[in-house]
Amino acid sequence: MTRHTRPLDRLVMWLGGALVLLGTAGLGLVGTFVGERAWLSVDVRGTLVALGLVVLACYAVYRFVADERTSTRR
Amino acid sequence: MVATTGTGTTRVAADSWQGYVLLLTRLLLGWWMLHAGLEKFAYLWDAGARPFAASQWLLAGTTAAPGWLHGFLAWVGHTPLLLAFTNVAIPVGEVLIGLGVLLGAFTRLASFCGAFLAAIFYLSSVGFAGTYVTGELLRVVLFAQLIVFGAGRIRGVDALLERTALVEHRPWLRALLG
Numbered sequence: 450m451t452r453h454t455r456p457l458d459r460l461v462m463w464l465g466g467a468l469v470l471l472g473t474a475g476l477g478l479v480g481t482f483v484g485e486r487a488w489l490s491v492d493v494r495g496t497l498v499a500l501g502l503v504v505l506a507c508y509a510v511y512r513f514v515a516d517e518r519t520s521t522r523r
Numbered sequence: 524m525v526a527t528t529g530t531g532t533t534r535v536a537a538d539s540w541q542g543y544v545l546l547l548t549r550l551l552l553g554w555w556m557l558h559a560g561l562e563k564f565a566y567l568w569d570a571g572a573r574p575f576a577a578s579q580w581l582l583a584g585t586t587a588a589p590g591w592l593h594g595f596l597a598w599v600g601h602t603p604l605l606l607a608f609t610n611v612a613i614p615v616g617e618v619l620i621g622l623g624v625l626l627g628a629f630t631r632l633a634s635f636c637g638a639f640l641a642a643i644f645y646l647s648s649v650g651f652a653g654t655y656v657t658g659e660l661l662r663v664v665l666f667a668q669l670i671v672f673g674a675g676r677i678r679g680v681d682a683l684l685e686r687t688a689l690v691e692h693r694p695w696l697r698a699l700l701g
Contacts, residue, residue: 498649509667
């Protein structure tokens, strides 16, 4: 369906998604077993999710700019 | 059922079951945002309602945000010009986003703005949720789905706008539609 053939595209999508999942499910699962820790604080987890969302938002903007250039050149 | 559009994004056929689910998602999400905006204007027709004031949220409602974000939002809350802007931008933004998504007009632009707003709301209170997954985060994901599947083209105004001469001569506008 949608083209994600370029390695950089896949890398960015994986990076953004991984940061969101790490901040929510990943560290949440760790916290379930080890309890409250400084490195599990909202500063760390919230910032990881925020970074992931920023990466995905930047990628979305890039995709539309890049796709538009491609379709204009055709 | 699905195909790739000229801009490389997925297009879902309106009469497919994916199309109906996408339409339902768009209408529900649009109403969710529109209602959130309209209730902030309730003071216009309800004498008991008060105008929206972002200061309470900015100063006291963001204590569960990461420190850098809480600091920034508290600074906005303490800066009169930015506070006045926020008091207007949030309700007006929610109404415009809600209308855009509900009608399927400039759906991608509206969805992107909606995702941004939802992300700010989510991060501002992320520490309150033990799972770090809240309705606001899911709202971001739903807006992303409207963007990537071009939900505005399914029984939406964008399907008509894309056929106008204005858009035909300015193909970059398609990035904001659909």
